Amino acid sequence: MAEENGDMVDIYIMGKKYRVPNALTIMKALEYAGYVYVRGCGCRGGFCGACATVYRLPGDYKLHVALACQEVVQEGMAVAHIPFYPANKELYDIDKLKPNAESILKLYPTVYRCVSCNTCTKACPQEIQVMDYVQAALRGDIAKAADISFACIMCGLCASRCPAEIPQFNVGILARRLYSRHIAPPAQHLADRMQEVEEGKFEEEIDKLMKMNKDELQELYTKRDMEPK
Numbered sequence: 628m629a630e631e632n633g634d635m636v637d638i639y640i641m642g643k644k645y646r647v648p649n650a651l652t653i654m655k656a657l658e659y660a661g662y663v664y665v666r667g668c669g670c671r672g673g674f675c676g677a678c679a680t681v682y683r684l685p686g687d688y689k690l691h692v693a694l695a696c697q698e699v700v701q702e703g704m705a706v707a708h709i710p711f712y713p714a715n716k717e718l719y720d721i722d723k724l725k726p727n728a729e730s731i732l733k734l735y736p737t738v739y740r741c742v743s744c745n746t747c748t749k750a751c752p753q754e755i756q757v758m759d760y761v762q763a764a765l766r767g768d769i770a771k772a773a774d775i776s777f778a779c780i781m782c783g784l785c786a787s788r789c790p791a792e793i794p795q796f797n798v799g800i801l802a803r804r805l806y807s808r809h810i811a812p813p814a815q816h817l818a819d820r821m822q823e824v825e826e827g828k829f830e831e832e833i834d835k836l837m838k839m840n841k842d843e844l845q846e847l848y849t850k851r852d853m854e855p856k
Contacts, residue, residue: 634648634649634650635647635648635649636648636649636700636701636702636703636704637702637703638656638700638701638702638703638704638705638706639703639704639705639706640656640657640660640662640706640708641706641707641708642705645659645660647659647660647700649699649700649701649702650699651699651700652695652696652697652698652699652700653678653680653682653693653695653696653698653699653700653704653706653708654668654671654678654695654696656700656706657695657706657708666710666711667679667695667708667709667710667711668695668696668710670696671696672696673694673696673697673752673753673780674780675780676694676780676781676782676783677710677782678694678695678696678708678710678782679692679694679695679708679709679710679712679782679783679784679787680692680693680694680695680698680706680707680708680709681706681707681709681787682698682704682705682706682707683704683705684701684703684704684705685702685703690788692750692752692784692787692788693752693784694752694782695708697752709783709787711783712782712783712784712786712787714783714786714794714796714797715735715794715797716794716797717734717735717797719734719801721804721805721808722808724805724809725809726769726805726806726808726809726810727767727769728764728765728766728767729767730801730805731764731765731769731798731801731802731805732765734801735793735794735797735798735801737791737792737793737794738761738764738765738793738798739765740791740792740793741758741761741762741765741791741793742790742791743758743762744758744790745758746788746789746790747761747785747786747788747789747793747795748785749788750784750785750787750788751784751785752780752782752784753778753779753780755775755776755778755779756775757776757785757795757799759775760772760775760776760795760798760799760802761793761795761798763775763802764798764799764801764802769802769805769806769810770806770810772798772799772802772803772806773799773802773803773805773806773807776796776798776799776800776802776803777803779796779799779800781796781800782796783796
C-alpha cells in the first residue's frame with residue numbers, strides 16, 4: 628500500500644541504498660530491506676537495549692543515536708546498526724567491595740575523566756540523566772547513582788558518544804549492585820515468600836499448572852491479573 632501511495636523514502640543501510648515505506652521504524656525498515664536479525668533484536672519495545680543504532684541525516688553534521696525499534700526512518704537517513712557495543716567490563720566479587728567511590732573508581736578509573744559535557748545524557752534513548760549518576764558515583768553517593776540509573780537498558784549509546792571513554796552503563800550497574808548488596812535493607816516479603824516455597828505452600832498449584840495443556844495455559848495467561856501501569 629505504501630508503494631502504491633508513493634509514501635516511500637530512500638535510506639542507506641550500512642552504505643547501501645534501499646527504498647522503504649516512510650512509516651517504518653529503522654528495525655522494520657531493515658527487515659523490509661531483507662535483513663535477517665541474528666543479533667540486535669529483542670523486545671521490539673524499547674526495553675532490552677539490543678538494537679542500538681547510529682545514523683546521519685542529509686545536510687546535518689550531527690551523528691544521531693537511537694534504538695532501531697523506536698526511531699522512524701527519514702528521507703536520506705544513513706544507518707549503521709550496532710547490535711553490541713564493546714565496552715570494558717571489569718570482573719569483581721560484589722561481596723568484597725564496599726559501597727563507596729573508591730570501589731567504583733578502582734574498577735572504572737575513566738570516571739575521573741568525566742568533563743560534565745552531558746553528551747551521554749543527550750545520547751540516552753531512555754532520557755536518563757546519565758551524567759548525573761556518573762557524578763553521583765564519583766562523589767560516592769551510591770544510592771543516588773543506583774536510583775538515577777535504574778531504568779538503564781545497557782544499550783551502550785552513552786558510551787559511544789563519551790569523549791572521556793567512560794562505560795557509563797557498566798558504572799551504573801555496578802552502583803545498583805553495590806546498593807542492592809550493601810545498602811538496601813533486606814526485603815522481608817521476599818524472605819517470607821521463599822519460606823512459603825520451601826514449606827511447599829505452592830506445590831498443589833504448580834502441579835495443577837503442570838497438568839494443563841497449551842490452550843488452557845494460554846487462556847489462563849490471557850485472563851491473568853495485570854499489574855497497574
